[in-house]
Amino acid sequence: MTELGLFLAKKSVNKAAISRRTGISKSRLTQLTSSASTKLRADELYLIGLAIDIDPGEMLNEIFKELKLKNEK
Template sequence: MTEIVKLLDRKSVNKAQISRRTGISTSRISELSLKKSTRLTAEELLLIALAIDNDPGEMLKEIFKDLKLENENVDA
């Protein structure tokens, strides 16, 4: 289960509803939901966020919460 599925489950929406509201195909929604290796585009993220009345920035943080810089101790 991917982070996007967890988010959609919390909002109580199904993939068919998201597909109809966003224009993203149900097969693409399923791919995003099932395969962790599938890359979510910024456009898809924004459309899904709008469809579920969620802040895109907060959604981005939630979906990619495990993403970290390789070396956080780099001097700028």
């Protein structure tokens, strides 16, 4: 499961409802939540955040919290 998948599971979010509200297909949402090799686009993250009434910036910080700049201590 991806970080997005874990985030949505923690929030008990229904992927079918997200699909209806955003226009992102259910198969794409399944890819985004289960396959680490699938890249999440900024527009998708933004729409998902809006659909579940969460600030997309908050989602971004939570989902990508492990990313750091090189040489950062």
